[in-house]
Amino acid sequence: MKKVDLRQKVLSENEKIAIANRERFAEAGTFVLNLVSSPGSGKTRLIEETVKALKDDYRIFVVTGDLMTENDAERIGRHGVEAVQISTGEACHLDARMVDEKLLKRKASAYDLIVIENVGNLVCPASFDLGEDLKVLLVAVGEGDDKPVKYPPMVRASEVLVITKTDLMPYTDSDPDVIEENALRIKPDMTVFKTSSKTGEGLEQWIDWLRSQLTAKKPKPHKP
Numbered sequence: 001m002k003k004v005d006l007r008q009k010v011l012s013e014n015e016k017i018a019i020a021n022r023e024r025f026a027e028a029g030t031f032v033l034n035l036v037s038s039p040g041s042g043k044t045r046l047i048e049e050t051v052k053a054l055k056d057d058y059r060i061f062v063v064t065g066d067l068m069t070e071n072d073a074e075r076i077g078r079h080g081v082e083a084v085q086i087s088t089g090e091a092c093h094l095d096a097r098m099v100d101e102k103l104l105k106r107k108a109s110a111y112d113l114i115v116i117e118n119v120g121n122l123v124c125p126a127s128f129d130l131g132e133d134l135k136v137l138l139v140a141v142g143e144g145d146d147k148p149v150k151y152p153p154m155v156r157a158s159e160v161l162v163i164t165k166t167d168l169m170p171y172t173d174s175d176p177d178v179i180e181e182n183a184l185r186i187k188p189d190m191t192v193f194k195t196s197s198k199t200g201e202g203l204e205q206w207i208d209w210l211r212s213q214l215t216a217k218k219p220k221p222h223k224p
């Protein structure tokens with residue numbers, strides 16, 4: 001009897017849509033980030049800080065994914081940028097079709113930067129390309145310095161590591177340098193930032209890097 005690999009089929013369907021999404025973003029010159037981490041590592045908070053820093057210079061759209069609630073989109077929407085929630089129900093990740101559906105009514109060319117906050121989970125989102133330019137992995141101080149070596153597929157899938165909540169260092173036995181070393185053991189060419197959304201530490205470097213990426217994708221953005 002012939003065995004059919006259903007998982008492979010689902011992934012290829014996702015890949016097709018991801019390729020179409022990526023082409024659309026490339027045509028529009030829209031830079032797209034896909035933020036992945038455990039629940040509570042500070043994705044929404046980092047997006048809030050990013051939006052505050054960039055919203056006067058760039059047209060930004062945020063897509064947030066969670067199983068339930070519109071909380072994150074509401075938090076980000078308060079800063080005056082467009083934010084929509086995808087409630088995945090029981091799904092542990094966003095897929096390319098969900099992102100495509102959220103963008104159908106909004107032309108990608110209407111935005112310079114799209115930030116996608118994936119469902120909090122260090123496993124499933126690694127396997128699903130959404131058509132983004134880069135996956136950004138967040139690991140918070142205090143969540144376990146060995147997280148990168150426990151979840152290597154997520155590290156391999158990500159180009160950037162943001163070590164968050166550095167302000168918590170005095171209260172934990174966690175060391176951001178150890179988190180960084182563990183990630184670089186899996187993927188030596190990762191770009192690494194160490195940030196605190198509470199004190200602002202390291203945010204300037206993150207924002208400067210993001211500006212350089214935006215300029216590389218579209219040299220002359222339309223101001224909002």
Ligand SMILES: Nc1nc2c(ncn2[C@@H]2O[C@H](COP(=O)(O)OP(=O)(O)O)[C@@H](O)[C@H]2O)c(=O)[nH]1
Pocket residue numbers: 037038039040041042043044045046120164165166167168195196197198199
């Ligand atoms: N002390 C501190 N708390 C933070 C920082 N970033 C996020 N938090 C808090 O950590 C909790 C989870 O953050 P959130 O952004 O919702 O995480 P998400 O689930 O990854 O989106 C919230 O109470 C945040 O206010 C930080 O840099 N320092």
Ligand SMILES: [Mg+2]
Pocket residue numbers: 043044045072117
């Ligand atoms: Mg969140």
